[in-house]
Amino acid sequence: MRTKRRVNMRCFLKRFPKKLVFAITLIFFTITLWGDIGITGDMVGRVSDFNSKDVNVRVLEGRITTGVVVTAVGPYSVIFGSKNIFVESEKCFITAGVGGGLILKIGGREFRTSKAVKIVLVASAGEGTLIVALDNVSAKPITHNYRGELKITNDAGVVAIINIIPLEEYLCSVVASEMSTNEMEAMKAQAILARTFAVRNRGRHKKYDFCDKTHCQHYGGAGLETSRSITAVRETTGKVLLFDGAVASVFYHACCGGMTTSPAYVWGGDEFPYLKPVKCQRPGGGGYLCGKSRHFRxxxxxxxxxxxxxxxxxxxxxxxxxxxxxxxxxxxxxxxxxxxxxxxxxxxxxxxxxxxxxxxxxxxxxxxxxxxxxxxxxxxxxxxSGLGHGVGRCQLGAIELSRLGWSYVDILQFYFPGTVVGEFGGEI
Ligand SMILES: [Zn+2]
Ligand SMILES: [Zn+2]
Known part of the structure; x- marks a missing residue:
């Protein structure tokens, strides 16, 4: 189910006194207006300016033991069954109930529910994020920040969190989680690959689209975003790698060691005309593009x-x-x-x-x-030689090509010959 935050907000507002609705609306418009003024001179800034379809990402699987503590930058609401609880700033403790369901503790109140719990930032929280702290026995809880919404369930006795987030916002974190370089054309190539992978592989898991591990794409939440990853996503918004008009099957790795390989040799299965071994060398001679890497040999x-x-x-x-x-x-x-x-x-x-x-x-x-x-x-x-499976784009080679002045389109066509970068017209 792919719900939109705007729809949820409407449901949420209906349940509140008119004065409160007015106050929240006023704050919302003030912040929106301020934000709009803020970005006129700086087209890079805010992640929430992206407008795209949501993806469902299961986060922190295998890392949650007893439960989680959710807070937010600004007020948020906790929605389950017919309840819609407005939380100003308190923490929301969530644990899995014995025999199913969830137990919620918010500011001295306790709730039990067999339904999924949805946690949504209220609009006045603006650019804020939902903060999830792992409630493990630890002096310093590990926290993760997420944009979008959280859907929390009891999955076989364990608290399971699905982050429902617009695709483009998700990509801002994925690009930074997978790659870190000053080379913007290489970052843009990464953004195209991350988007192409996401569009092609949506629904990779039965109950959600993606995990947050390298099995799908590494996604560490909003805390990992950088201004460069946001710029790379923004400047390529909606663009994917296409072959023969269809979304390409893409792979990437850290360092090829001199030559990439075909997926059929690595995992078996289909051959793709644009995923053949590519020599990771500057055309016309010269050394290996990824030759300076410590993983090269x-x-x-x-x-x-x-x-x-x-x-x-x-x-x-x-x-x-x-x-x-x-x-x-x-x-x-x-x-x-x-x-x-x-x-x-x-x-x-x-x-x-x-x-x-x-x-x-x-x-x-x-x-x-x-x-x-x-x-x-x-x-x-x-x-x-090399690091990783060796299929598709060599990360260190792409960074070197960017350094040599290649555009992100040329970099992608070098590693995926015959493909083009284009708008993806359909639904993701
Ligand atoms: Zn996965
Ligand atoms: Zn290489």
């Missing part, structure tokens, strides 16, 4: 013991002296197939190996599937 070791438990845990092959061997490489040089010889034979992909090592030993060890491997001494020695 790397070395790592994995001891025999580490490898043995890794192979057993991740791939179910348990034998002393199990051997690992590179069998096939893809056209970019990445390891495509590896063979594990133990009590049984197992063939895995290089990407599966990278992910397994990342989960077991940390993501800084085997940074990509573009590596050489030697067995000797106390285990396995690796020499590799």
């Amino acid at each position: 790397w070395e790592a070791t994995i001891t025999s013991d580490e490898m043995r438990s890794l192979i057993a845990d991740a791939f179910g092959v348990s034998a002393r002296g199990a051997k690992l061997k590179i069998m096939l490489r893809d056209p970019s040089g990445r390891v495509f197939e590896m063979e594990i010889m133990g009590t049984e034979r197992r063939v895995i992909t290089g990407e599966e190996f990278r992910i397994a090592v990342g989960r077991a030993l940390g993501w800084g060890r085997i940074k990509s599937a573009l590596f050489e491997m030697k067995i000797g001494g106390d285990g396995y020695r690796f020499g590799g």
Whole structure:
């Protein structure tokens, strides 16, 4: 369900005495007018000027233990069932009820509900955000700021939060969460990719559109926005990457190590004509665009013991002296197939190996599937290139192209040949 804040505000206002409505309306218009004057000389400023459809993002999953504490910059309302509670400044404590539902504590009052709870800033809060503090046992609670609305439910005994936020406002945080550079053309390319991904992959999860992790796109809320990420989103508003008139399937990663690869080699499945291996080199010669990166070349070791438990845990092959061997490489040089010889034979992909090592030993060890491997001494020695899966846009290469004066359109067409940047006409 995609509700608009304006509609909710109308419902909310109906429930309040006329004097209060008048006062809130007056404050609202004063702030709006002031804001409008404020942006005439500065077209970059406010995130709330964006006008776009909402997306539903599940936030903080796996990080909430006992419950959450919600406050806001300015007054807010807590809506559930037939109740609509106006909260001036108190905190709203929310925990999951035993056997379902939610328990709310607001300024000494306690409520129980089996319905979803919606938390909405009232208009007078202007540019404010809703603040969620994790109610974990901690001297210093960790807080996160969100624009838009929060929908809170009890999901199998755990407090679940969905942030309902206009797409363009969501992107201001995603762009900054995924990338940090002074190079504005690279930032704009990132904004296009983030928007293209969001438009194409909406509804990626069953009950909501996106998670806030890298599975979808990293989204840290309003606290991570920067003036550069807001500018990048604003100056590309509504634009996506298109191929043959359809929204393209896009991927991006940190450092390709010299050449990008096709998604079919990494995850299997479809091939796309605009997602072929691209040499990350300045056309007409010159060094690698991402060559200055500390991830461009790397070395790592994995001891025999580490490898043995890794192979057993991740791939179910348990034998002393199990051997690992590179069998096939893809056209970019990445390891495509590896063979594990133990009590049984197992063939895995290089990407599966990278992910397994990342989960077991940390993501800084085997940074990509573009590596050489030697067995000797106390285990396995690796020499590799790049960071990430290597499909689509290389972030460090894009930053270098921006530095060389390329536009965001040229940067995108370099990594996604045959695509164009255009307005997305349909509904997201
Ligand atoms: Zn996800
Ligand atoms: Zn690169």
